[in-house]
Amino acid sequence: MPQNTRSTQQRRLIMELMEGNYSHPTADEVYELARAKEPRISRGTVYRNLNLLSDENKIRRLSMPIGPDHFDCNTDNHYHFLCHACFHVFDTNIKYKESLNADPAGMPGFKTEWHRLILVGLCPECAAKEKKGT
Amino acid sequence: MPQNTRSTQQRRLIMELMEGNYSHPTADEVYELARAKEPRISRGTVYRNLNLLSDENKIRRLSMPIGPDHFDCNTDNHYHFLCHACFHVFDTNIKYKESLNADPAGMPGFKTEWHRLILVGLCPECAAKEKKGT
């Protein structure tokens, strides 16, 4: 990260697109949204800004067991559900377990900084489609 | 997956390398191990066989929030710790929560098939190095 970050048009646009966007978009989805408003914006700029905003904790990067990373405007600790059919990401109601970041029992010396819990399966819509198809 | 899978030299070699190997190697590490015994083996073959063996549940694919996938000869459900300095993967002693695969409370319609919990931080060795460096 540079010492002084600046407020550029592109950065403001990307932050605006993320604010209040609870769809957990991928970098490419943000790129498409951004391009609709600012056609000259480049993919590199979107990636760079998403990385910078994550580093500044203004958004959260969500790495998935399948496919590209997603980004979340909600930086509160919470867990996600990934549908392996439509690849949408959903928030879960599972309570965040702060205790998992404490030294895991029986693993002295390990310093946990963060943890990731992801459920993978089918969302209601895709589960219904699956049923119909069978 | 094909209807009938065969027992080839390469597949047997890769399975042998995985059996009793608790170091959670990446595909590339398996490739290097395999090449030491069978120099003509190709990367594609290693990837194909690791995928096939995972599909057959003879090994387990571990997707990490950083870096390439790892593979585990232990197919029992358990959780892992990733050191973000040396990128080694360790088994944790955290009890597997079967209940997370039940319908998450308050999320009717979602069908969870599996879940992944990964702790990220520093292993004892890298934590010690970090301390020294500071």
Added chain:
DNA sequence: GTAACTGCAAACACTTTGCGAAGCA
């Protein structure tokens, strides 16, 4: 003025895939 940032394109890391030859059942 100058460090931070941009667009662009090339490079990168990891993985999959198309093909013709070889091998297992």
Added chain:
DNA sequence: TGCTTCGCAAAGTGTTTGCAGTTAC
């Protein structure tokens, strides 16, 4: 014999990076 698998190389996906020009402060 016929389907599976192989080695090889090329392509695919998602992301980062070097560069020369531009912009914020």
